[in-house]
Amino acid sequence: MNNVYAWTAIAVITLAATTGDVLLAYAMKRVGHVGELWQDQGLFAVVRRILGTPTFFLGVLAMAVAFYSLLFGLSWGNLSLVVPASASLTFVANAAAARIFLHERVGRRRWLAAILVAAGVALMAM
Amino acid sequence: MTFRKYLVLAGITVFSTLGDSLLARGMKTLGGASLHNISGLLLSILNPYVGLGIVLLLAFFASYMSALSWADLTYVLPATSLSYVLVALIARIAFHEEISNTRWLGIALIAAGVGFVAAGPSATPAAGEDPMHSEAGSSGLRLNNE
Numbered sequence: 001m002n003n004v005y006a007w008t009a010i011a012v013i014t015l016a017a018t019t020g021d022v023l024l025a026y027a028m029k030r031v032g033h034v035g036e037l038w039q040d041q042g043l044f045a046v047v048r049r050i051l052g053t054p055t056f057f058l059g060v061l062a063m064a065v066a067f068y069s070l071l072f073g074l075s076w077g078n079l080s081l082v083v084p085a086s087a088s089l090t091f092v093a094n095a096a097a098a099r100i101f102l103h104e105r106v107g108r109r110r111w112l113a114a115i116l117v118a119a120g121v122a123l124m125a126m
Numbered sequence: 127m128t129f130r131k132y133l134v135l136a137g138i139t140v141f142s143t144l145g146d147s148l149l150a151r152g153m154k155t156l157g158g159a160s161l162h163n164i165s166g167l168l169l170s171i172l173n174p175y176v177g178l179g180i181v182l183l184l185a186f187f188a189s190y191m192s193a194l195s196w197a198d199l200t201y202v203l204p205a206t207s208l209s210y211v212l213v214a215l216i217a218r219i220a221f222h223e224e225i226s227n228t229r230w231l232g233i234a235l236i237a238a239g240v241g242f243v244a245a246g247p248s249a250t251p252a253a254g255e256d257p258m259h260s261e262a263g264s265s266g267l268r269l270n271n272e
Binding site for chain 1: 130146149150153154156170183190191192194195196198199200201203204207210213214217223228229231232233234235236237238239240242243246250251
């Protein structure tokens with residue numbers, strides 16, 4: 001717990017990853033079912049549709065921030081601390097953010113799964 | 127379609143795990159990253175471990191985007207969280223980090239959570255769709271939104 005650098009990286013990773021996940025999920029819902037689109041109109045149509053969605057690039061930008069924070073974090077702390085700790089926080093943040101911003105139906109099953117996974121991931125960081 | 131769905135989810139899990147592990151391996155070889163050495167950080171992709179790790183993370187990203195196009199974020203994230211179990215196992219095998227009893231308990235909780243969400247509906251029905259259709263995944267009857 002005394003590794004301030006590692007935990008700073010974890011906080012930045014969590015914030016950036018949650019922002020990125022929500023933006024990317026929003027973008028892909030606008031793109032539509034990739035598998036069906038590929039079958040109907042080909043891979044080129046899929047790529048063009050994705051590249052034509054501005055939210056996608058904002059999501060990628062946020063993910064790039066999370067990615068480079070992860071590179072820093074991994075060189076400062078153990079793989080088995082940085083990855084589970086940032087992931088655990090990201091699960092909680094994402095469940096709330098998906099409900100608020102994406103209007104996903106987060107029922108008992110989803111909450112229980114998110115809490116079990118977040119708790120499990122947190123235990124693994126100890 | 128259900129088989130392909132689980133294949134995509136498995137791809138997300140495996141690609142992200144191997145990608146992260148290779149990146150960690152590469153960054154450990156290169157030594158500590160630092161804000162004073164930005165060019166060193168950018169050049170780190172020339173390291174074979176880091177390079178291969180990035181290729182695998184690109185494969186992860188493609189399967190992740192595919193999954194997000196037909197499933198909820200709150201479904202995809204827990205359903206693919208077995209990757210943290212895989213990270214721990216790889217950390218033990220490749221980096222010889224210990225797995226304590228606490229960590230084994232964490233692995234059990236994650237596995238339970240994955241089973242819970244994966245058995246349920248994968249997408250929130252769009253407005254106007256029959257809500258019963260997507261809530262029916264809980265017991266016996268499995269209707270997936272495909």
